[in-house]
Amino acid sequence: MQTFDVIVLGAGINGCGVAENLARSGKQVLLLDKSGVGQGTSSKSSRLIHGGLRYLETGQLHLVHESLHDRQRLVKKYPDLVEYKRFFLPIYKSSPRPAWMIRTGLWMYDLLSGSRSAGKSRLERIEDFKIRFSAFSENNLRSVLSYVDAKTHDRELTRRVADDFQKLGGTVIVHCDVESINWDDSGFHLKSSAGEFTSAVLVNASGPWIDEVNERYGLPTRFHIRKVSGIHLIFDGLVVPELMFMQTREKRIFFIIPEPENDQTLIGTTEREENCTMDELHAQEADVQYLLDQVNAYLKPGHHFQRKDVRDIYIGVRPLVRKKGKMSDVSREYKLDLHTRGNTKLLHIFGGKLTTYLSLAEKVAKVLGG
Numbered sequence: 001m002q003t004f005d006v007i008v009l010g011a012g013i014n015g016c017g018v019a020e021n022l023a024r025s026g027k028q029v030l031l032l033d034k035s036g037v038g039q040g041t042s043s044k045s046s047r048l049i050h051g052g053l054r055y056l057e058t059g060q061l062h063l064v065h066e067s068l069h070d071r072q073r074l075v076k077k078y079p080d081l082v083e084y085k086r087f088f089l090p091i092y093k094s095s096p097r098p099a100w101m102i103r104t105g106l107w108m109y110d111l112l113s114g115s116r117s118a119g120k121s122r123l124e125r126i127e128d129f130k131i132r133f134s135a136f137s138e139n140n141l142r143s144v145l146s147y148v149d150a151k152t153h154d155r156e157l158t159r160r161v162a163d164d165f166q167k168l169g170g171t172v173i174v175h176c177d178v179e180s181i182n183w184d185d186s187g188f189h190l191k192s193s194a195g196e197f198t199s200a201v202l203v204n205a206s207g208p209w210i211d212e213v214n215e216r217y218g219l220p221t222r223f224h225i226r227k228v229s230g231i232h233l234i235f236d237g238l239v240v241p242e243l244m245f246m247q248t249r250e251k252r253i254f255f256i257i258p259e260p261e262n263d264q265t266l267i268g269t270t271e272r273e274e275n276c277t278m279d280e281l282h283a284q285e286a287d288v289q290y291l292l293d294q295v296n297a298y299l300k301p302g303h304h305f306q307r308k309d310v311r312d313i314y315i316g317v318r319p320l321v322r323k324k325g326k327m328s329d330v331s332r333e334y335k336l337d338l339h340t341r342g343n344t345k346l347l348h349i350f351g352g353k354l355t356t357y358l359s360l361a362e363k364v365a366k367v368l369g370g
């Protein structure tokens, strides 16, 4: 039986971030995952470190502000992995939000970024856009705006945080099947395929598996999640020269994300409420077609994508805290759910974005009193 101060279950970005933060303050931390580091949602995202322009529309100013602050910190902390990029936003006659509304949103976004912003939003010259984005339809193009956010590689970032944790003396065990968790006044006792472990504190950072984990190990909880999946399509080559923020006629959004380092382009994402277990999850053909239709609506006929052009598809699940309402209106803010027994503590992490893992880890440390 090995004893630690804290055991963290789940080596996604949140589990790795929490483990690193606690190890930095001198705690002996064990990080366990049933698969590998960053193999869950933390390698299925849009790979953006962003404030979330569209969260302005739902009034989630606190989330946008926190995210922009974390964005600036991450660009400084991992300059080789998190880089500022300019996003282009073409506005057509049929766009559901008029240019003035988007300009107001971008102005607010710049303001919330404050001096932290790496560059301001601006109006682009339509003639330049037509030359550089030559596959895009020019019919009814009204204006082109651009703004700055950041881009990363989600799995690499998560792995880097796990490496930093290990450099601080932390222990990572992957491909570990936790068979049981018993909680008594002395702490948590875990039996697993890698041995037996005990600790006074358990942090449950199992992301979209959280309800399944709580049920399997009989852990108490105040919240449940809505599993909202999103897919991305991968195409060979660089479809566009810069990142693009696109609107659909139904007021949803999607990104076109060129990755010159891999010579590929990502297009995503979608939203679908899932009622299956995480193991049963798979991308639906209807969502693939939806993304193809959305992007083709903006392309000149000769440049349309076919199903056969899709090189790969990946799917991830947003673990959103369960509330009634439209999926896109459910807050992306995370919740920390603390349970105590004597001097022992169980903390569940519900939700959270890649972008905000630093703030989340700091709050976890505060809640745990470390």
Ligand SMILES: Cc1cc2nc3c(=O)[nH]c(=O)nc-3n(C[C@H](O)[C@H](O)[C@H](O)COP(=O)(O)OP(=O)(O)OC[C@H]3O[C@@H](n4cnc5c(N)ncnc54)[C@H](O)[C@@H]3O)c2cc1C
Pocket (backbone or CB within 6 Å): 009, 010, 011, 012, 013, 014, 015, 032, 033, 034, 035, 036, 037, 038, 039, 040, 041, 042, 043, 044, 045, 046, 047, 048, 049, 050, 176, 178, 205, 206, 207, 208, 209, 213, 228, 229, 230, 231, 269, 270, 316, 317, 318, 319, 351, 352, 353, 354, 355, 356
């Ligand atoms: C489609 C999509 C696009 C997104 N785009 C962005 C974006 O551009 N920017 C952004 O900031 N955020 C984005 N997000 C959100 C972000 O990706 C996630 O919120 C974040 O990765 C969640 O990290 P996590 O550590 O909580 O969960 P995960 O990365 O899922 O990690 C949970 C870990 O728990 C492990 N686990 C599960 N059960 C057990 C068990 N029984 N024992 C041990 N380990 C277990 C899993 O193997 C997994 O590794 C996106 C999410 C989705 C779905």
